[in-house]
Amino acid sequence: MQRAGGSAQGLVHGRPGSQDEPCRGRLARRRRDVARDNASSMQAFAFDRQTLPLPAGHRFPAGKYRLLRERLAGRPGLRLTQAPPASDGELALAHTPAYVSAVVEGHLDAVQQREIGFPWSPEMVERSRHSVGATIAAARAALGEGIGVNLGGGTHHATADKGAGYCVFNDTAVAARLMQAEWHRARRRAHPSLLRIAVIDLDVHQGNGTASIFRDDDSVFTLSIHAARNFPFRKEPSDLDVDLPDGCRDDAYLDALDGALAELWRRHHAAPPGLIFYLAGADPHEGDRLGRLKLSAAGLVERDRRVLAAARERGIPVALSMAGGYGRDIDVTVQLQVATVEAAWASWRQWNNAQP
Numbered sequence: 001m002q003r004a005g006g007s008a009q010g011l012v013h014g015r016p017g018s019q020d021e022p023c024r025g026r027l028a029r030r031r032r033d034v035a036r037d038n039a040s041s042m043q044a045f046a047f048d049r050q051t052l053p054l055p056a057g058h059r060f061p062a063g064k065y066r067l068l069r070e071r072l073a074g075r076p077g078l079r080l081t082q083a084p085p086a087s088d089g090e091l092a093l094a095h096t097p098a099y100v101s102a103v104v105e106g107h108l109d110a111v112q113q114r115e116i117g118f119p120w121s122p123e124m125v126e127r128s129r130h131s132v133g134a135t136i137a138a139a140r141a142a143l144g145e146g147i148g149v150n151l152g153g154g155t156h157h158a159t160a161d162k163g164a165g166y167c168v169f170n171d172t173a174v175a176a177r178l179m180q181a182e183w184h185r186a187r188r189r190a191h192p193s194l195l196r197i198a199v200i201d202l203d204v205h206q207g208n209g210t211a212s213i214f215r216d217d218d219s220v221f222t223l224s225i226h227a228a229r230n231f232p233f234r235k236e237p238s239d240l241d242v243d244l245p246d247g248c249r250d251d252a253y254l255d256a257l258d259g260a261l262a263e264l265w266r267r268h269h270a271a272p273p274g275l276i277f278y279l280a281g282a283d284p285h286e287g288d289r290l291g292r293l294k295l296s297a298a299g300l301v302e303r304d305r306r307v308l309a310a311a312r313e314r315g316i317p318v319a320l321s322m323a324g325g326y327g328r329d330i331d332v333t334v335q336l337q338v339a340t341v342e343a344a345w346a347s348w349r350q351w352n353n354a355q356p
């Protein structure tokens with residue numbers, strides 16, 4: 001992309017008919033190649049350059065984000081970009097200004113930091129901003145091309161005024177509100193309309209923060225399928241909650257998913273959502289330290305396929321985030337997330353009618 005920008009500048013300064021002519025041909029070809037590559041590739045956004053300093057022995061697997069990006073780098077059909085940071089104003093679409101400034105200026109007290117699970121640092125702030133920025137970018141890409149991916153995000157335990165469970169800001173909530181604002185601004189003259197949103201949260205932990213933020217907002221539907229006996233122990237009612245018993249396996253899980261999706265479409269019969277945020281947590285996997293379910297890798301792939309197919313059949317764009325994954329072997333978690341990105345890409349190709 002940067003090279004294409006340089007090419008355009010070269011053309012502006014080149015003199016027609018001069019020795020720049022062969023160069024112009026090359027540059028035009030390169031621009032065509034970039035355009036062709038962009039037209040046949042799905043956008044995914046990373047933020048692993050923003051590191052998270054943690055004390056030795058900390059349980060959060062911060063390294064998985066870099067591993068995931070490295071595992072996907074160079075794959076044909078995928079445009080990997082480092083995400084921009086979310087601004088204070090964007091964060092304040094879903095969080096109280098007091099909480100945003102407590103995080104940004106480093107005024108979180110010891111209890112708040114313990115609840116988040118990370119010690120405060122300037123790097124933590126930057127990383128959290130970029131994680132939200134990645135979901136915003138994925139949502140914009142989805143609205144343009146059917147699917148966009150954040151290689152992290154899904155920090156669904158953060159409420160309007162506090163963080164919890166490794167979640168500083170609620171990326172889904174911020175991006176949902178921002179997409180609604182941008183949608184309204186773009187259409188307010190010609191066709192004033194509301195962007196209805198559905199959050200399909202399949203992380204193994206309940207999406208309590210997202211449910212809390214959208215509790216009184218009919219324009220955002222929250223669905224959470226999770227392990228009943230898992231964190232958070234005080235759950236916040238979503239629009240639709242499905243509590244699963246410990247040890248739930250593929251068949252029972254997929255039946256529960258089919259039932260929940262049917263209920264989601266039933267409730268949106270008159271006004272379907274215009275955008276879905278899909279939190280594709282890897283932590284329902286049988287090898288997860290913090291999940292309590294027993295889904296296989298194949299079961300998770302089938303889960304992703306069903307969600308993405310149901311959205312695509314209805315013409316609803318999907319912004320996908322990775323959410324949780326705490327495998328006893330972190331390589332297994334990364335491989336599960338690679339499979340989720342591959343499922344997204346397969347759906348993207350069908351959405352865009354691209355050749356495999």
Ligand SMILES: [Zn+2]
Nearest residue numbers: 203204205324
């Ligand atoms: Zn989780």
